[in-house]
Amino acid sequence: MSTHRERLPLTEAQLGLWSAQRLDPANPVYLTAEYVELTGPLDERAFTAAVTRAVGEADGLSVRFTADGDDIHQETGAVAPAGPELLDLRTADDPHGTALAWMEEERSTPVDIAHGPLYRHALLRTGDQRWLWYHRCHHILLDAYGYARLAERVAELYGHACAGTQPPAPSFGTLRDAVEEDLRYTGSEQHGLDARFWQDLMADRPHPPTPARTAPTRVPHRFLRSRLTLGAEDAERLAAFAQRSRATWPEAVTAAWALYLTRLTGAPEAVIGLPVSNRTGSVLARTPVTAVNVVPLRVAVDEREPVGDLLRRITRTLRRQRRHQRYRGEQLQRDLQLFGHGRRLVGPQLNIKPFTTELAFGDCRGAVHSLAAGAVEDLNVTVSGRGGPDTGLTGLDLVLDGNPDLYGAEEPTAHLRRFATFLDRLSRAEPDLPAGRIGYLGEAEHRRVLEEFNAPGDESERPVEAAEDASAPGLTEGFAAQARRTPQAPALRYGDAVVTYAELADRVDRLASVLRARGAG
Numbered sequence: 465m466s467t468h469r470e471r472l473p474l475t476e477a478q479l480g481l482w483s484a485q486r487l488d489p490a491n492p493v494y495l496t497a498e499y500v501e502l503t504g505p506l507d508e509r510a511f512t513a514a515v516t517r518a519v520g521e522a523d524g525l526s527v528r529f530t531a532d533g534d535d536i537h538q539e540t541g542a543v544a545p546a547g548p549e550l551l552d553l554r555t556a557d558d559p560h561g562t563a564l565a566w567m568e569e570e571r572s573t574p575v576d577i578a579h580g581p582l583y584r585h586a587l588l589r590t591g592d593q594r595w596l597w598y599h600r601c602h603h604i605l606l607d608a609y610g611y612a613r614l615a616e617r618v619a620e621l622y623g624h625a626c627a628g629t630q631p632p633a634p635s636f637g638t639l640r641d642a643v644e645e646d647l648r649y650t651g652s653e654q655h656g657l658d659a660r661f662w663q664d665l666m667a668d669r670p671h672p673p674t675p676a677r678t679a680p681t682r683v684p685h686r687f688l689r690s691r692l693t694l695g696a697e698d699a700e701r702l703a704a705f706a707q708r709s710r711a712t713w714p715e716a717v718t719a720a721w722a723l724y725l726t727r728l729t730g731a732p733e734a735v736i737g738l739p740v741s742n743r744t745g746s747v748l749a750r751t752p753v754t755a756v757n758v759v760p761l762r763v764a765v766d767e768r769e770p771v772g773d774l775l776r777r778i779t780r781t782l783r784r785q786r787r788h789q790r791y792r793g794e795q796l797q798r799d800l801q802l803f804g805h806g807r808r809l810v811g812p813q814l815n816i817k818p819f820t821t822e823l824a825f826g827d828c829r830g831a832v833h834s835l836a837a838g839a840v841e842d843l844n845v846t847v848s849g850r851g852g853p854d855t856g857l858t859g860l861d862l863v864l865d866g867n868p869d870l871y872g873a874e875e876p877t878a879h880l881r882r883f884a885t886f887l888d889r890l891s892r893a894e895p896d897l898p899a900g901r902i903g904y905l906g907e908a909e910h911r912r913v914l915e916e917f918n919a920p921g922d923e924s925e926r927p928v929e930a931a932e933d934a935s936a937p938g939l940t941e942g943f944a945a946q947a948r949r950t951p952q953a954p955a956l957r958y959g960d961a962v963v964t965y966a967e968l969a970d971r972v973d974r975l976a977s978v979l980r981a982r983g984a985g
Contacts, residue, residue, distance in 0.1 A: 468523075468540065469540060469541040470526065470539065470540045470541070470543065471537050471538075471539050471854075472536065472537060472538055472540065472639060472640060472643045473536075473537055473538075473540075473643060473647075473648040474529075474536055474538060474643075474952045475642060475643055475753070475754075475755070476605075476650065476792050476794075476795070477646075477742075477756065477757065477792070478538070478604050478736055478754060478757050478795040479492060479536070480534060480603060480792065481602075481603050481604040481754065482529065482577065484683070484787065484839070485577045485602075485604070485635065486577070488682075488683065489574070489576070489577070490574045491574065491681060491683060491685050491686075492571070492572050492573060492574045492575075492685060493603055493684065493685055493686070493687070493836075493838065493840070494598070494602060494603045494604070494839065494840050495571055495572075495574075495575065495600055495601070495603070495836060495840055496596070496602070496603050496606070496607075496608075496836050496837055497567065497570075497571040497599065497600040497601070497834075497835040497836045498598075498599055498611055498832060498833060498834050498835055499567060499590070499596045499597060499598045499599070499689040499832075499833050499835060500596070500597040500599075500615060500823065500830045500831065500832050500833070501594070501595075501596055501830065501833060502594070502595040502596070502597060502825060502829070502830050503581065503593060503594055503828060503829045503830075503831075504593055504825075504826075504827050504828035504829060505593060505827055505828065506593070506595055506825070506826075506828050507622075507625075507626065507826075508550060508587065508589075508595075509813075510622055510625040510626060510815050511548075511587065511597075511618075511825070512547045512550070512587070512621055513547070513621075513624060513625065514549055514618045514622040515535035515547045515548050515585055515597075516545050516546070516547035517545075517621055517696075518580060518614055518617040518618045518621055519545040519546065519547070519583075519585075519614075521634040521636050522610075522614060522617075522636055523540045523541070523636075523638055523639050524540075524605060524610075524639040524642070524751070524752055524753045525539050525543070525545070525601075525605055525606070525752070526540050526541050526542060526543045526544075526545065527539060527542060527543065527580075527605070527639065527672065528542035528543060528578075528579075528580065529577060529578055529604070530578065531578070531873070532695050538639075538833040540639055543580065543581070544584075545624045546581070546583075546584075546585065547585060548585035548586050548587040548598075549585070549587070550586075550589070550598065550896055551566070551585050551586060551587070551588045551589065551953070552568075552589045552663070552830070553588055553589060553590050554589055554590065554591060554592070554835060557589035559589075559668055559678075560590050560596075560979070562589040562590075562596075563590050563596050563598075566586075566588065567586075567588075567596070567835060568835070570586075570598070570600060571582070571836050572686070573836055574842075574857060574985045575602065575886060576621040577602065577604065580605070582601065582602040582605055583599070583600065583601040583605060583606075584598075584599075584600045584601075585597070585598065585599050585600075585601070585761055586598040587846070591872050597613075597830075599611065599614075600835075601756055603838050603871075604754060605752065605754060606754055606836065606872055607741070607753075607754040607755060608741075608756065608817060608834075609741045609743060609755070609756070609819075610751075610752040610753055610754060610755075611752075612819055613636070613751075613752045614752045615748070615830075615832065616823065617634070617636070617827065618825075619823045619825050619830065620632070622825045622826055623824065623825065625826075626826035626827070633762070635750055636750060636751060637747040637748065637750050638750075638751070641747045641751060642751050642753045642755070645746060645748065650841065654790075655790075655791065657788070658788040658790060658791035659791055659795075659796075659799065661788040661791075662759070662760075662788065662791055662796045662799075663796070663799055663800070665760070665762065666760060666762075666796065666800055666809070668903075669800050669802065669807065670733070670735055670762070671733060671807075672734075672735035672760075672808055672810050672811030672812075673725060673726070673729040673731035673733070673735065673811055674725075674808070674811045674812060674842050674870075675725070675728050675729060675812070675842075675843070675879065676730065676842055676843075676867070676870035677837075677870070678809075678866055678869075678870060680808075680841050680869060680870060681869070682840060682869070683839045683841060684840065684867050684868055684869050686846075686868060686967075687840040687866060687867065687868065688865065688866040688867075688868050688871060688873060688876045689864070689865050689866075689876065690863070690864045690866075690876040690877040690879075691861070691862065691864075691880075691921045692862050692880060692884055693850070693859055693860070693861050693862070694859055694860040694862065694884065694887070694888075695859050696857070696858045696859050698859070698860070698887075698888065698891070699713070699849075699850075699857050699858070699859050699860045700857065701715075701891040701892065702716055702717070702860070702887060702890075702891040702970050703857060704891075705890065705891045705892075705893070706775065708772065708895055709772045709775040709776050709779075709895055710779070711776065711779045712768055712779075713818075713849075713857070714816040714847075715778065715782060716775060716890070716891075717814070717816060717847050718736070718738070718761070718778060718782065718814060718816070719763075719771075719774055719775045719778045719779075719890075720883070720886055720887050721734075721736060721812075721814045721883070722734040722736055722763035722765065722778065722847065723765060723771075723774065723886075723890075723899055723902070724882070724883055724886050724904055725811065725812060726763075726765040726770070727767075727900075727902075727904060728882075728904070730954060730955055730965055731950070731961055732743055732765065732970075733762055733763055733764040733765060733809050734761075734762070734763045734811065735760055735761070735762050735809075735810055736760070736761040736763065736810060736811060736812065736813065736814055737758045737759075737761075737793075737809070737810030737811065737812070737813035737814070738758065738759050738760070738761050738810075738813070738814060738815075739756050739758050739813065739815045740756065740757050740758075740786075740789045741755065741756060742755040742756065742757050742760055742789060742790055743755060744786070745748050757789060757790065757791075757792055757793055758793040758809075758810065758813065758922055759785065759788075759789050759791075759793055759796075760793070760796075760809055760810045760935050761778075761781065761782070761785070763778055763781070766899070767898060767899050767900025768898050768899075768900065769774035769898065769899050770895060770896045770897060770898060770899070771890065771893050771895060771897050771898075771899050771902065772894075772895025772896060773895075774899050775895075785927035788800065793809060793810075794833045796809060797809045798874060802880050808841070808842075811842060812842050812843035812844070812845070813842070813843070813844040813845070814844075814845055814846075814847070815837065815844060815845070815846040815847070816846075816847050816848075817846065817847070817848040817849065818849045818850070820851050821848050821849070821851075821861065822850065822851060822855075823835065830919060834846065834848075834863060837865070837921050839864065840865045840867050842866075842867055842870060843864060843865060843871070843876070843879065844864070844865045844866075845862065845863070845864045845865075845866070845883065846861075846863045846864075846865075847860055847861070847862055847879070847882050848860065848861040848863075850851055854975050861885070862884060863882060864876045864877075864880040865885070866879070877916060880903040882905065884906070885903075885904055886902065886903075886904040888957075889902050889903060889904075890902055932952060955968040956968060
């Protein structure tokens, strides 16, 4: 452990989070958290020592933040490394459920960003050979990549302790390294080139399409979450589809999210928020700090375009943008004068984590689970590759977080279910299939469209499938809301004929008036 105390400025990434938290000091949404489910014979003392040592090696976790007017700085070595608390929950009626509830309450409790503590570890025992290692940290200290590097070091230290061997020396970069690299970049010619790239791309300040019925007015204090997992066969089929178009599975997922959003909203393009790790070829690749940036991805979609061509086009765009992704999204918002005008830079976000979610801790298996990843302004979907270096890709974990100010309690589940259906159908498609031919409705919703809205009679005569799918947003209400949001977007296409939402809504209203005049309804 380094006890060296040093005063340093904040990085651009840290400044953005500092400002956001100071605007709403009681908001816990900037606390990120995960847990590792450990199965096997765990030595609690050795594990505690491994966590404490790894935390001490990451000097970015030892800081305290202070502000003197506009002068905000951080001091390393100000906080001693803390290991995990030990909680034995084996006698609870539902040990695992009790542990999840404890973690949820802990991560929802606000902390003082200036005084901390800004991180916390706990080891919750839920069975004779089952533990949950909980790790909560303010986003100003670590991002998801930083969490992963820290967990890998804990696994390495614990494994050597169990084997009675000497672990390798720590390879973490220092916080000073990260700050100096950030300062070099902001003063470089590349920073100016990157600024012009993004300013030109977003010069028309597009309104990002969203499935939400209203615009967000604040960063909420909580979020709605839904999860599901795709198995190895589904993951392999998606990867094979991507390979046929000379792309990777993360690029295929990105294309799917863009296409899903345009299909859902009727907008001609998607403006997706993409969190990027900002570490390629950098000292940050070995430094547990926060560096993640959210950049826009604009994708124009023509539903007649073959999906293989769409995927290749998006892949080229992604690879071109990577050269410029260090330019901060918050700065781009300032450049475009979006702050203070209720305008957003991006719509729903897509976060892809291709790195492993499974680790070995000696003879214990460790599976990583995310609990909270930061602020949720609209919809945030996270797709994580499951597997390890020996197994390869064994599945995909999908998590969708929704802003409760914009979405009902069941809407994130409905959207995630539809997106999973969309991914499945995309993975089975031939590259020459027109993009508009890929549907996102599951069987229950499809029957609802075909049967419920064409069925005579009252509610009691509607099919069982429609009742079972009542959690999904109403299609009638959804159409009306979409017509208000994007009146000139295409609602129907047949050959070369296009009917906009405004035109379709007008035709529906006129038809409804005729039917009512004739005694229908």
